[in-house]
Each structure stands twice: as structure tokens, then as C-alpha cells.
Amino acid sequence: MAAAAADNLSHAPQTPRLLILHRFPTFKLSLFSSLATRFTILDPFSDPPHPSFSTLSKLARVILCVGPKPVTSEDLDRYPAVEYIVGTSAGVNHFDLAACRLRGIRVTSAGDVFSDDVADYAVGLLIDVLRRVSAADRFVRASSWGEGKEYALASKVSGKRVGIVGLGSIGSRVAKRLEAFGCRISYKSRKMHPHVSYTYYANILDLASNSDVLILCCALTDETYHVVNRDVITALGKTGILVNIGRGSLVDEKELVGFLVRGELGGAGLDVFEHEPRVPEELFTLDNVVLSPHRAVFTPESFAGLEELATSNLEAFFSDKPLKAEISLE
Amino acid sequence: MAAAAADNLSHAPQTPRLLILHRFPTFKLSLFSSLATRFTILDPFSDPPHPSFSTLSKLARVILCVGPKPVTSEDLDRYPAVEYIVGTSAGVNHFDLAACRLRGIRVTSAGDVFSDDVADYAVGLLIDVLRRVSAADRFVRASSWGEGKEYALASKVSGKRVGIVGLGSIGSRVAKRLEAFGCRISYKSRKMHPHVSYTYYANILDLASNSDVLILCCALTDETYHVVNRDVITALGKTGILVNIGRGSLVDEKELVGFLVRGELGGAGLDVFEHEPRVPEELFTLDNVVLSPHRAVFTPESFAGLEELATSNLEAFFSDKPLKAEISLE
The missing domain is CATH 3.40.50.720 (NAD(P)-binding Rossmann-like Domain)
Incomplete structure (x- = not known):
């Protein structure tokens, strides 16, 4: 009985799990390729452009911010459904944290991965x-x-x-x-x-x-x-x-x-x-x-660790479980 | 009484404490300048040449070898009174150790100074x-x-x-x-x-x-x-x-x-x-x-430590006291 119920659940239609990829145009997405198999990635710089970007980005609950690209209050206006920003740096000074606090948006960093x-x-x-x-x-x-x-x-x-x-x-x-x-x-x-x-x-x-x-x-x-x-x-x-x-x-x-x-x-x-x-x-x-060109964090091993952290945090977010490396905004 | 005796001793005529400086011509002696105040240094490359080098070098009991300049059996023939070679490297592979053993010549290295x-x-x-x-x-x-x-x-x-x-x-x-x-x-x-x-x-x-x-x-x-x-x-x-x-x-x-x-x-x-x-x-x-140009040992601090070790070993040698960092030639 329990097994059958679990089986049913795993076949239940999924709400699209949308991530806005917030990046500088030069950033290489390949480093996070495994995320694309689990989530629908909305990339403003994709080529060809995503046909429903403007509609879907208004529904997306998550911003995945790669690299030090700022997330401003204007960005948050543009993506009104966002509840969670996945940071990929140890620091989060590039996010408007006051705006996040006001809107109740959660933020995680790269924690101690690097x-x-x-x-x-x-x-x-x-x-x-x-x-x-x-x-x-x-x-x-x-x-x-x-x-x-x-x-x-x-x-x-x-x-x-x-x-x-x-x-x-x-x-x-x-x-x-x-x-x-x-x-x-x-x-x-x-x-x-x-x-x-x-x-x-x-x-x-x-x-x-x-x-x-x-x-x-x-x-x-x-x-x-x-x-x-x-x-x-x-x-x-x-x-x-x-x-x-x-x-x-x-x-x-x-x-x-x-x-x-x-x-x-x-x-x-x-x-x-x-x-x-x-x-x-x-x-x-x-x-x-x-x-040195801001490379203290750049090893393949630390990128693998970051991808693992981001994936597990995203899974946790979409299942209402606790996040790792969450920044206190109090 | 004891103080007077010590005073007498310190004024006793000293046997010249001769060191043959064994070096490549490019080596800078300034690094060991404090030794010159305690010992008579015989430098084959001094300019002007030491007037009695050939006579005194035959009486010298010590070779101070700076840098990796080899000490060969022929060198030892040239300096027949030598009983002790002060090495200034951690390694002593540049010395003919078999010849040293045969002649009963003692050898010290830089020990763990470097x-x-x-x-x-x-x-x-x-x-x-x-x-x-x-x-x-x-x-x-x-x-x-x-x-x-x-x-x-x-x-x-x-x-x-x-x-x-x-x-x-x-x-x-x-x-x-x-x-x-x-x-x-x-x-x-x-x-x-x-x-x-x-x-x-x-x-x-x-x-x-x-x-x-x-x-x-x-x-x-x-x-x-x-x-x-x-x-x-x-x-x-x-x-x-x-x-x-x-x-x-x-x-x-x-x-x-x-x-x-x-x-x-x-x-x-x-x-x-x-x-x-x-x-x-x-x-x-x-x-x-x-x-890197063979510089792993080169810091001012380690040179100071080496000078200290060489000085104390030379003082010990001339007073028949035990040497530090002596190489076993058995």
C-alpha cells in the first residue's frame, strides 16, 4: 500500500520548477548543466531566446545568481514571484539585502564550499x-x-x-x-x-x-x-x-x-x-x-561542491525543507 | 683572583685561527662578514690577493665551504693541514666524503637551519x-x-x-x-x-x-x-x-x-x-x-641562522668542543 502510494506520488504532474538564471552575459552555463535536468532554467541571455521568458519569469519563485552579478530592487520588481535567491559566492554583498528583507525573500550563499x-x-x-x-x-x-x-x-x-x-x-x-x-x-x-x-x-x-x-x-x-x-x-x-x-x-x-x-x-x-x-x-x-584575477575559489572540485549545494538547496526549497547556508536577514 | 686569571687568558697570544674560504668566484662574502672579526679568512679570490695565501693555506685546519662548490680529493691535497670542513648547505653531496673519511676530516652541514x-x-x-x-x-x-x-x-x-x-x-x-x-x-x-x-x-x-x-x-x-x-x-x-x-x-x-x-x-x-x-x-x-633559481633556502633569516651555526661550530672546533650538525662518515 505504502509503496503504491509513493509510486503514485512520483508520477504526479509536477508544477514547473522555474529558476531565473541571473548572470553576466559572459558566464558559462555549462558549469551548472546538471541543474537543467531537474529544473526549468529561464536564461535571459539564451540563444535562441526562451519564447515564454517574459511570462514565465513573472511566475518563477527562485533566482539562481551565478557570479557577482548584483540583484537590485529593480530586478525584484521585474520578477515579482521570487521568494528565494540562490547565491553562488561566499559573500552576498551584491544582493540588495534590505529589499530582500522587506519582501521576505530568503537568501543562501555558497556557505563554506569555497x-x-x-x-x-x-x-x-x-x-x-x-x-x-x-x-x-x-x-x-x-x-x-x-x-x-x-x-x-x-x-x-x-x-x-x-x-x-x-x-x-x-x-x-x-x-x-x-x-x-x-x-x-x-x-x-x-x-x-x-x-x-x-x-x-x-x-x-x-x-x-x-x-x-x-x-x-x-x-x-x-x-x-x-x-x-x-x-x-x-x-x-x-x-x-x-x-x-x-x-x-x-x-x-x-x-x-x-x-x-x-x-x-x-x-x-x-x-x-x-x-x-x-x-x-x-x-x-x-x-x-x-x-591574481579573482580566482581564489576557482577549482573544479569547489564548483562540483557548489553545484551539489545549489541542487540540494533547490530540492529543499521546492519541498519546504530547511535550506543550508541561509543568510540571516534580521 | 678568578677574574684576574680570566683577564690574563683573554689577553694570551692567540694561535692564528685560519679558515680557507672555499667558494665560487661570484659568491658574496658579505653574508659572512662577522666571521672575519673572529677568524683569519684566506680567500683565494680576494682582491688584492692575500700576500701569504700559499704559505698560510698549508697551515689552515679548516675549510669554510660556501655554496655548492665541490671539495675534491685534489683540494684536500692542496690544503694538507685541514681537519674540518664547514659545509653551509643542508646536503653534503658536493664533498668527497670518502676522501674525508680516509683522512679523518670532520664535516658539518647546515643542519636544520634551512x-x-x-x-x-x-x-x-x-x-x-x-x-x-x-x-x-x-x-x-x-x-x-x-x-x-x-x-x-x-x-x-x-x-x-x-x-x-x-x-x-x-x-x-x-x-x-x-x-x-x-x-x-x-x-x-x-x-x-x-x-x-x-x-x-x-x-x-x-x-x-x-x-x-x-x-x-x-x-x-x-x-x-x-x-x-x-x-x-x-x-x-x-x-x-x-x-x-x-x-x-x-x-x-x-x-x-x-x-x-x-x-x-x-x-x-x-x-x-x-x-x-x-x-x-x-x-x-x-x-x-x-x-625557481635554487632559492628555497635563501632568506635573510636563514642566513643569519647559518652564520650563527658556523660561528659556534668554529669556536667549538678551536676549543675542542663538540660540533653541531656533524655528518657521520662511518
């Missing part, structure tokens, strides 16, 4: 800047080694005082990794974490003054916009290193570039920039800087 | 190859990001199976660091280490077959020459990564280059080469390779 990758990359950038790995690679490829040219000495990783800004899912993984290098970890976050042994600083200026390296692992919010300003860079000092795997606007980029060009900061490892994909060209000639 | 730096660098090279950090930096500096060019996805660090060849002072530090990244560590060494939890393989072929990454941390000896040969590279496989921070001749470089050029090995991070400073030019165009 945390290991981003932490790995942060450590990679730090070693690269301190030990000048990319500069060494350039040196060899330019055949300068064989020509006996000079090569600047790098700086030791082990023993460095590392200040982590934001001890969340990513920051705590960075800390764990760098502890194994014999680095001395301290941090600044909204509040002190009672169960960690790292030194806590209530403000970033004190953290910078007591660190050789500053690693930005926090979300971009109104409070953290330009949290690394002229004073913080000055406190980090002439041999200090800044690593940013958070968001470009955590740093006053114009100030940063000035300090680096004048040799008043030791170096920087930057995966993010204020006006991506624009990178200040003054940095292109500096050997104490490692530049 | 171990943290080399381990840090090995991890840096690994992250760099897996996550394509240097390639990313090249991509940005070439302004390719702004132009929307394609960029290959990298591979995750966390969770990789890492095989370490040589679980000594450097290898065990590499293992400790990569454990914190969630890598699964196994190793091959002359014998099993009873107190570590990593999986042991008695031969490198089995290690390579069961690893995504192979990191060479062993000394170069007759047994380890070309220990990474065609079979081992084949076992590591098409997505496998090789990191070499040991010595170039641990690897059959010609085979390695062939595998990389044909795309039959996933990538390589190489700080050492068979015929330094010559680097096979076929590698210069590959984005899955990171090339």
Missing part, C-alpha cells in the same frame, strides 16, 4: 609574496639566472606575525594552515572568539601595528568598506605584507598602490580589486606584488 | 603549481583579464594525496604543513619512522602510484641519483605533480621535460635542476610549471 580553496590560495599568495615565487619564475623564464643577474633575497614565512581580519569559515582555515608554518596568529573580528587561542584585537589598527602580515578574510559590508585605509597601511609598515582574498573594496586601493609604488609597504598578494577586471597598471612592474 | 625555509618553499611551489598562482600573475600582468581571455581552472590543494620522498628534517616539516591543508600524507624513506602516522612505502614507485603529488626532500646520494625516472613519472600520471626542492639530479630531467612537454604529467614546481644554472628552455612556455 573556504578550503580560498584559504589555500591565501596561504599560496602569502608564500609567493614573501618568498618571491612568481618573481623567481619570471627571473628564470627571462633567462636571467644563466646570465648571473642579481636576485633579491626574500623573507622567511615561519615565525611571521600574521593578523587575520575576519575569523570566519575562511579566516579560521587560514589560521590553522599558517599555525603549521610556525606563524604567530592574531585576529580582528566583530567579536572575540572565546574558544581560540589566537590574540584578539578589537580594532584593525592595533592588529596591523602588531603584525608583519595582514590577511583580509572578512565580508564586504558598510562597516568593512575601505577598512584598510592609509592609517592601517602605515601601521603595517615598510616591511609589512597585505594579502586580500576578500573583496577589492575592503582596501582603499588608490592608497595601497601609492604605498607600494613608493616602497612604503613591503608587498601585497591581491586576488581582488576595487574595479575588476581593472588592475592598477602601476603594479605590473613591481616584483613584490602578486596579482 | 629546513623551515625549504619546507615553506616546497609548499609554496605546490600551491603555486596546483592553483596556478604564477600563471595567474602572468595573466594579469599581460592585461589578459581585462580583455576577457580564457583562463584554465586550477586544482584543489586540500585533500590531495601527497607523497614525500625523504622524511628527514625538511620532509617532516613539509608533512606537518600539508597536514594542516587536509592533505593525506605518505612517504618513502630509507626506513620506516615508527612514531609517525603517515603511510610508509618501501619503494618510490608504490609511493608515486598512490600519490597525486610527489615532493622530493631527500639528499642526493648514489642511491637517490635519478630516483625519479621514467617509471616513477609514469606512475605519478597525467594529473600528477612533481615538486623538487632537493637536488636536480634526483630527477632524470630529460625524461621529466619530455613528459611535461607531451602533457603526460600534470605539472611541476622545480627549485633545482640537473645542470644549474641551465634550465631546459622547453619549460619556459608551460603554464603548469613553476621555475
Whole structure:
């Protein structure tokens, strides 16, 4: 009896499960191809265009936002039935969260799917800047080694005082990794974490003054916009290193570039920039800087994890089950 | 009374404490400048030449060998009073150890002065190859990001199976660091280490077959020459990564280059080469390779540590006290 009932249910006609794909035109959908077998994807950039896009998009209950494309209040006006936005980044600063709260729209992020990758990359950038790995690679490829040219000495990783800004899912993984290098970890976050042994600083200026390296692992919010300003860079000092795997606007980029060009900061490892994909060209000639095109999260393994999370959250949403990695909008 | 005796002693005429500086002509002595205040340094390349070099060098009891310059049996014939060679590398494969044993000459290495730096660098090279950090930096500096060019996805660090060849002072530090990244560590060494939890393989072929990454941390000896040969590279496989921070001749470089050029090995991070400073030019165009000019040990901090070790060993030698980091020649 129970089996027969279940069988009936599985053959019941399904309400179309519509997802609006919110993306930049250049984004490759292939990364999420498995979703198309379970849901009806409404892609404003599909070629040929979906014949009923304007009708169906007004009925869709979900926006799947891929990449950092903003979801504005105007977008929400255009899609009036939306109840849920699936974010695919660790951060959700590109969503108008106040508008979501007002309309009772739920939001999920990528959770900690990318945390290991981003932490790995942060450590990679730090070693690269301190030990000048990319500069060494350039040196060899330019055949300068064989020509006996000079090569600047790098700086030791082990023993460095590392200040982590934001001890969340990513920051705590960075800390764990760098502890194994014999680095001395301290941090600044909204509040002190009672169960960690790292030194806590209530403000970033004190953290910078007591660190050789500053690693930005926090979300971009109104409070953290330009949290690394002229004073913080000055406190980090002439041999200090800044690593940013958070968001470009955590740093006053114009100030940063000035300090680096004048040799008043030791170096920087930057995966993010204020006006991506624009990178200040003054940095292109500096050997104490490692530049990366916002790729800290990009591994096939993390994309597979993201696809799994998005799929399970969508299934949960359409079955009224709890969502993972949901953002509190209170 | 005791103070007066000590005072007398400190004014006693000293036997000249002669060190032969054994170096390549390009080596900069400034790194060891503090030794010159305590010992008489006989430098065959000094300019102007030391007026009594040929006489004094026959009386010198110590060779201070800086860098990888070989000390041959002929060198020892030329300096017949030598009883002690101060090596400044972690490896001592550039010394004729058989000749040293025959003549009862003691040898010290750099011990573990460089171990943290080399381990840090090995991890840096690994992250760099897996996550394509240097390639990313090249991509940005070439302004390719702004132009929307394609960029290959990298591979995750966390969770990789890492095989370490040589679980000594450097290898065990590499293992400790990569454990914190969630890598699964196994190793091959002359014998099993009873107190570590990593999986042991008695031969490198089995290690390579069961690893995504192979990191060479062993000394170069007759047994380890070309220990990474065609079979081992084949076992590591098409997505496998090789990191070499040991010595170039641990690897059959010609085979390695062939595998990389044909795309039959996933990538390589190489700080050492068979015929330094010559680097096979076929590698210069590959984005899955990171090339470094034998700099894993070069930080100001490790040089300071080396100078301290050399100084204390020389003081100990001239006072008949035990040496640190002495190599057993039995």
C-alpha cells in the first residue's frame, strides 16, 4: 500500500520548477548543466531566446545568481514571484539585502564550499609574496639566472606575525594552515572568539601595528568598506605584507598602490580589486606584488561542491525543507 | 683572583685561527662578514690577493665551504693541514666524503637551519603549481583579464594525496604543513619512522602510484641519483605533480621535460635542476610549471641562522668542543 502510494506520488504532474538564471552575459552555463535536468532554467541571455521568458519569469519563485552579478530592487520588481535567491559566492554583498528583507525573500550563499580553496590560495599568495615565487619564475623564464643577474633575497614565512581580519569559515582555515608554518596568529573580528587561542584585537589598527602580515578574510559590508585605509597601511609598515582574498573594496586601493609604488609597504598578494577586471597598471612592474584575477575559489572540485549545494538547496526549497547556508536577514 | 686569571687568558697570544674560504668566484662574502672579526679568512679570490695565501693555506685546519662548490680529493691535497670542513648547505653531496673519511676530516652541514625555509618553499611551489598562482600573475600582468581571455581552472590543494620522498628534517616539516591543508600524507624513506602516522612505502614507485603529488626532500646520494625516472613519472600520471626542492639530479630531467612537454604529467614546481644554472628552455612556455633559481633556502633569516651555526661550530672546533650538525662518515 505504502509503496503504491509513493509510486503514485512520483508520477504526479509536477508544477514547473522555474529558476531565473541571473548572470553576466559572459558566464558559462555549462558549469551548472546538471541543474537543467531537474529544473526549468529561464536564461535571459539564451540563444535562441526562451519564447515564454517574459511570462514565465513573472511566475518563477527562485533566482539562481551565478557570479557577482548584483540583484537590485529593480530586478525584484521585474520578477515579482521570487521568494528565494540562490547565491553562488561566499559573500552576498551584491544582493540588495534590505529589499530582500522587506519582501521576505530568503537568501543562501555558497556557505563554506569555497573556504578550503580560498584559504589555500591565501596561504599560496602569502608564500609567493614573501618568498618571491612568481618573481623567481619570471627571473628564470627571462633567462636571467644563466646570465648571473642579481636576485633579491626574500623573507622567511615561519615565525611571521600574521593578523587575520575576519575569523570566519575562511579566516579560521587560514589560521590553522599558517599555525603549521610556525606563524604567530592574531585576529580582528566583530567579536572575540572565546574558544581560540589566537590574540584578539578589537580594532584593525592595533592588529596591523602588531603584525608583519595582514590577511583580509572578512565580508564586504558598510562597516568593512575601505577598512584598510592609509592609517592601517602605515601601521603595517615598510616591511609589512597585505594579502586580500576578500573583496577589492575592503582596501582603499588608490592608497595601497601609492604605498607600494613608493616602497612604503613591503608587498601585497591581491586576488581582488576595487574595479575588476581593472588592475592598477602601476603594479605590473613591481616584483613584490602578486596579482591574481579573482580566482581564489576557482577549482573544479569547489564548483562540483557548489553545484551539489545549489541542487540540494533547490530540492529543499521546492519541498519546504530547511535550506543550508541561509543568510540571516534580521 | 678568578677574574684576574680570566683577564690574563683573554689577553694570551692567540694561535692564528685560519679558515680557507672555499667558494665560487661570484659568491658574496658579505653574508659572512662577522666571521672575519673572529677568524683569519684566506680567500683565494680576494682582491688584492692575500700576500701569504700559499704559505698560510698549508697551515689552515679548516675549510669554510660556501655554496655548492665541490671539495675534491685534489683540494684536500692542496690544503694538507685541514681537519674540518664547514659545509653551509643542508646536503653534503658536493664533498668527497670518502676522501674525508680516509683522512679523518670532520664535516658539518647546515643542519636544520634551512629546513623551515625549504619546507615553506616546497609548499609554496605546490600551491603555486596546483592553483596556478604564477600563471595567474602572468595573466594579469599581460592585461589578459581585462580583455576577457580564457583562463584554465586550477586544482584543489586540500585533500590531495601527497607523497614525500625523504622524511628527514625538511620532509617532516613539509608533512606537518600539508597536514594542516587536509592533505593525506605518505612517504618513502630509507626506513620506516615508527612514531609517525603517515603511510610508509618501501619503494618510490608504490609511493608515486598512490600519490597525486610527489615532493622530493631527500639528499642526493648514489642511491637517490635519478630516483625519479621514467617509471616513477609514469606512475605519478597525467594529473600528477612533481615538486623538487632537493637536488636536480634526483630527477632524470630529460625524461621529466619530455613528459611535461607531451602533457603526460600534470605539472611541476622545480627549485633545482640537473645542470644549474641551465634550465631546459622547453619549460619556459608551460603554464603548469613553476621555475625557481635554487632559492628555497635563501632568506635573510636563514642566513643569519647559518652564520650563527658556523660561528659556534668554529669556536667549538678551536676549543675542542663538540660540533653541531656533524655528518657521520662511518
